[in-house]
Amino acid sequence: MGHYGAVIACVDGKWLPATIKLAKSLLSKSAIDLHSRPGSVRRFRPSGCAVTEEMISDLVFVSCGLHAVKDILVVKHWDCGDHGGSASFSSPEEELEIYLGDLRRSKEILPGMINATIVKVMAVEPPEPVAVNLQTLLEQGLRVRYAVFCPKDLQSPSPQPEDCYPLMLK
Ligand SMILES: [Zn+2]
Numbered sequence: 001m002g003h004y005g006a007v008i009a010c011v012d013g014k015w016l017p018a019t020i021k022l023a024k025s026l027l028s029k030s031a032i033d034l035h036s037r038p039g040s041v042r043r044f045r046p047s048g049c050a051v052t053e054e055m056i057s058d059l060v061f062v063s064c065g066l067h068a069v070k071d072i073l074v075v076k077h078w079d080c081g082d083h084g085g086s087a088s089f090s091s092p093e094e095e096l097e098i099y100l101g102d103l104r105r106s107k108e109i110l111p112g113m114i115n116a117t118i119v120k121v122m123a124v125e126p127p128e129p130v131a132v133n134l135q136t137l138l139e140q141g142l143r144v145r146y147a148v149f150c151p152k153d154l155q156s157p158s159p160q161p162e163d164c165y166p167l168m169l170k
Contacts, residue, residue, distance in 0.1 A: 004067035005029035006059060008074045011036045015077040015149060018161040026145060026166075027071040033063045039082030041074055041106040046113070056113060060132050070142055074106055075166070077149040079159035092154045096167075103146040103169045111138055145169075 005027035009019045016034075023032045035058050037043070043051045063069035076099045079086040089095035113134045138144075146169035151157035158164070 002068060002070075003030045004033060004063065004069050005031070005071045005073065006033040006035060006063035006067075006069045008035045008037065008040055008055065008059070008072065010040045010077055010080055010082060011038050012077065012081060015161055018149065018164075019075055019077075022075065022147065022166050023073045026073055026147070029071065031067075033067060033069065035059055035063070039080055040076045040102070042076075042080075042082055042102050044102070044106045044109060046109050052109075052113075056134055060134060060137065064132065064137055064142065072142065072144045074103060074144060074146045075148065076102060077161070078151055078157065078164055086157065086159060092151065092157045095157075096148070096150055096154070099148045099150075100167075100169060103148060107144070107146055107169065110144060111135065 005023055007019060007023040009015065020032050020034070024030065035055060037051070037055060041055075043049070044055070045052050059069075059072070063072070078095070078099075080099070083089075083095075083098065086092070086095055089098065147166040148169070149161060149164040150167040151164050153163075
């Protein structure tokens, strides 16, 4: 099962091919689990938030539990409708900073989600519930990377995936 990676991305299907391609190449995996939410991690908040808990639950249950995933990519994309699109920002620089801010916040929050204890059920009969703590998975080497599809030319930004490149969050 070591050939699986996972990606958290926006639901906007226009970016799906580029997202899967990027995840395969960055994570060096032949198969990718897709966890899509509007705006990717835009609504990612500390423990207690239903959207976040659901996202982490999916990730742990499906990807870590069933597919033994150890590498995850979180990606955002340009002109995201969940943010109101590029038109809702005063400049491309501001748009980029907002997307990067989402990724930074996620990166800060994720390791602290000690309450995200999920009961995972393995794909065996009878199902065997195992309590899994996200913090434990991270300590055991679960690796998360962050990227945003950013226009190659910020002066004349294009909303097309082919005109964008993955800017990695350091
Ligand atoms: Zn989007």
